Amino acid sequence: MYTLGKKFRFSLFGKSHARCVGCILEGVPQGTPVDYERMCQELALRRPSKGIGTDRVEKDLPEIVCGVANGIADGNPIIIEIANGDVDDSKYLPFAETPRPGHADLPALLDIPKFDICGGGQFSGRLTAAIVAAGSIAKDMLEAKDIRIGAFCRSIGDVKDNEGRTIADVDASKQYPTRACTAELDAKMNDCIMSARKDADSVGGVVECIIEGLPIGFGGIWFESLDAELARGMFGIPACKGVEFGKGFDITKMRGSQSNDAYRFDSDGKIITKTNNMGGIVGGMADGAPVVFRTAFKPTPSIGARQETVNLKTCENADLVIKGRHDPCIAPRAVSVVEAVTALILVDQMERGL
Numbered sequence: 001m002y003t004l005g006k007k008f009r010f011s012l013f014g015k016s017h018a019r020c021v022g023c024i025l026e027g028v029p030q031g032t033p034v035d036y037e038r039m040c041q042e043l044a045l046r047r048p049s050k051g052i053g054t055d056r057v058e059k060d061l062p063e064i065v066c067g068v069a070n071g072i073a074d075g076n077p078i079i080i081e082i083a084n085g086d087v088d089d090s091k092y093l094p095f096a097e098t099p100r101p102g103h104a105d106l107p108a109l110l111d112i113p114k115f116d117i118c119g120g121g122q123f124s125g126r127l128t129a130a131i132v133a134a135g136s137i138a139k140d141m142l143e144a145k146d147i148r149i150g151a152f153c154r155s156i157g158d159v160k161d162n163e164g165r166t167i168a169d170v171d172a173s174k175q176y177p178t179r180a181c182t183a184e185l186d187a188k189m190n191d192c193i194m195s196a197r198k199d200a201d202s203v204g205g206v207v208e209c210i211i212e213g214l215p216i217g218f219g220g221i222w223f224e225s226l227d228a229e230l231a232r233g234m235f236g237i238p239a240c241k242g243v244e245f246g247k248g249f250d251i252t253k254m255r256g257s258q259s260n261d262a263y264r265f266d267s268d269g270k271i272i273t274k275t276n277n278m279g280g281i282v283g284g285m286a287d288g289a290p291v292v293f294r295t296a297f298k299p300t301p302s303i304g305a306r307q308e309t310v311n312l313k314t315c316e317n318a319d320l321v322i323k324g325r326h327d328p329c330i331a332p333r334a335v336s337v338v339e340a341v342t343a344l345i346l347v348d349q350m351e352r353g354l
């Protein structure tokens with residue numbers, strides 16, 4: 001099992017082609033409402049979309065095995081299982097001999113004890129369904145305190161959205177398969193993904209996440225800082241290759257006089273920042289501006305185009321052509337996962353009193 005959080009502890013289990021994937025959520029206060037309908041809605045947003053997604057049929061009906069009675073947390077650990085509908089692993093058998101470049105096969109096979117890599121095994125994006133299910137409980141807990149999280153696709157390949165989106169824009173993105181904020185961007189991102197798919201290839205993308213409503217000072221310092229824990233959580237999501245906050249790496253091109261976010265009082269006497277280059281976090285704590293960070297997802301490693309690999313049995317160089325169902329772009333599906341991991345981390349920091 002793989003665990004995130006110290007007091008509000010999320011542990012992930014299962015495999016892509018096993019009976020189920022699932023999670024255990026510890027530290028949910030007794031009496032917390034658990035909204036099953038919302039959990040299903042969040043899972044529906046993670047599901048592959050026709051055209052730009054894998055052909056895999058993912059029904060994703062979560063079963064709350066323990067910890068909830070009549071929609072209320074009873075103080076026990078909450079155990080959620082999500083059955084795997086499609087467990088035919090025949091298309092994955094060749095990877096035990098000829099590992100997929102860019103996927104986890106090679107290190108997983110050579111590690112001792114050996115991992116099961118059928119269907120991607122424990123490395124599969126399928127496990128993110130359990131993250132999204134638990135994240136829906138965390139989101140409800142945050143929204144009860146007026147803290148809202150919203151993520152969207154900021155870019156796919158070369159197709160880029162502008163900065164300055166708000167949670168209201170993000171709400172609109174839920175209607176678009178690419179999770180872009182506008183119909184125009186959705187069409188362009190869709191074309192970019194379909195063009196990669198036509199070439200038996202894949203494409204990467206950036207998911208931007210916004211958190212609104214954190215009180216000034218929310219978060220910890222040093223290794224418990226809000227940005228440190230969010231970044232660690234994001235890097236736990238398969239295919240994440242980078243995380244940046246606010247202006248991110250571009251801040252190095254600015255001078256301090258440009259990058260510092262000036263403080264002002266607004267007409268209600270509330271402290272605000274004039275800009276948001278820091279992405280809403282200074283010293284590891286929220287500074288009152290929306291927290292804004294971006295997570296880079298690499299192109300899907302399993303592609304139909306011919307690739308060079310090695311044959312671990314014959315110890316010869318080999319070619320690999322991958323068949324089976326794969327997303328030509330991970331980023332649109334990762335949007336819900338980024339939101340869920342963010343929610344789990346925020347509730348853990350909240351429960352730890354940071």
Ligand SMILES: Cc1cc2nc3c(=O)[nH]c(=O)nc-3n(C[C@H](O)[C@H](O)[C@H](O)COP(=O)(O)O)c2cc1C
Nearest residue numbers: 103104123124125238239240301302326327333334
């Ligand atoms: C939601 C989601 C869906 C994914 N779908 C696929 C897929 O269809 N095919 C694939 O090869 N990788 C897919 N991945 C990525 C792999 O799981 C990941 O690249 C692999 O485990 C290697 O880990 P790494 O990329 O973090 O190094 C997906 C990841 C996520 C988050």
